[in-house]
Amino acid sequence: MEIATILSLGFLALVIVALAKTARIVPQRSAFIIERLGKYAKTLDAGFHILIPFVDRVAYKHTLKEEAIDVPSQACVTRDNIQVVVDGVLYLQVVDPKLASYGINDYRYASMQLAQTTLRSVVGKIDLDKTFEERETINVQVVEALDEAAKPWGVKVLRYEIADIELPATILDALEKQMRAERERRAVVAQSEGEREAKINVSEGQKQETINLSEADKQRQINEAEGKAREIELIATATAEGLRRVAEAINxxxxxxxxxxxxxxxxxxxxxxxxxxxNTMILPAELSNIGSAxxxxxxxxxxxxx
Structure with a gap:
């Protein structure tokens, strides 16, 4: 009786193990690589699947989601021989689970190492001043190089972002002095521009004032001349009218x-x-005869x- 119980329990355990090895549930946005007797058989997508017990096995499990990989800091030398420490973040995605399984041993490690070497090569082609201005260009060049190299791995490199660029203390001090000098230069230029504009405004005001005064004096002279002409005209008219009336009265x-x-x-x-x-008076000869005069x-x- 005990032997029968032991056999029953053993058979039950065997059934459970067989079911465990037969039934597979693949999560959403995941892929399982199945090997049959040590050889690639198929790729399981999301859902429920039945395998052949003790023949099929899940060799690799891949996520099809976008992955973010931290690229460790590394020293890079710029074209003008300045050493900077750069770190970044790499974004990639598995597009072919089979190639990601058999194309390379560890695509994450390989992508990270390739990102570092490519970054050193790109930074070495530009000057220090351009490393901060051309981050976008550096990111694009790294992505292009990685994506081309990662195609046999079944991996798509989506983007690369430089997280930080560290400079030596001496370079930071020199840059700070340079920035301070640039700010002072801009301040002097701005002040000189302001003074120049102020002088121009004052001169323009004086010019306009002179023009206005000359125009006013010109108008005053014109008004005075017109007034005098009108006065002479009125006097002449009045004189002529008086003479005309005297002549009429005489007639x-x-x-x-x-x-x-x-x-x-x-x-x-x-x-x-x-x-x-x-005191001395000259008398006319005909003074006695005013009537004759x-x-x-x-x-x-x-x-x-x-």
Whole structure:
């Protein structure tokens, strides 16, 4: 009875082991490499699969997800012989599980080593100043070189990113001094540009002020000239109008007698002023006969009227 129990338990264990080796569940975004009697048989995709017990076995398991591999820091020498320490991150993905299993022993280690050697080669072709400016170019060149080399491995290199670039202390100090000098130079240039703009603005203001003053003086002279011309015009018009009215008055009845009387009055008045302002007085020969003088002026007026 005990022997039967032991045999039953042994058979049950054998069945469990057989089932364990027969049934395989492959997770999503994964691939299993199956070998039959030590030789590649097939690749299992995600899902449930049945294998031949003790004949088939899972030789390799691969994830088809994108993997991020940290590339250790390494010393690189630039074209101008400056040593820098660079580290980065490599992103790759298995696209052919069979090649990833049999094309190379460890594609992760191989990709990491190849990334380091390629990075040293790329950095050695550029100067130190360009290593910070051309990170994108360095990343692209590393990816192109790795992707071409990784094709026989069934691996696709997606991208490479430089995480950090460390410089020697002496170079950092020199760069800091250079940056400080550059900032000071820019400050001096900016100040000089500001002063130049200020002087230009002041000169432009003075120029505009001079133009405005000259225009104002010109307009003042024009206005004064126009005022004087208008004044002369008005005086001439008034004088002409006065003379015209005097002429009309002379031609009226009694006009000549009025003129004669007015002339006589002015004659006497002006002669009186002369007598008051001078100690020596010259008397006209016809002083006793003012009427003859008035008659002479009247005759002149008649002659002018004819």
């Amino acid at each position: 009226t009845q009694g006009g000549q007698e009025a003129v004669s009387l007015r002339v006589a009055e002015q004659y006497v008045k002006e002669f009186g002023k002369l007598a008051q302002t001078n 008035v008659a002479a002026i009247t005759k002149t007026l008649e002659t002018a009227r004819k």
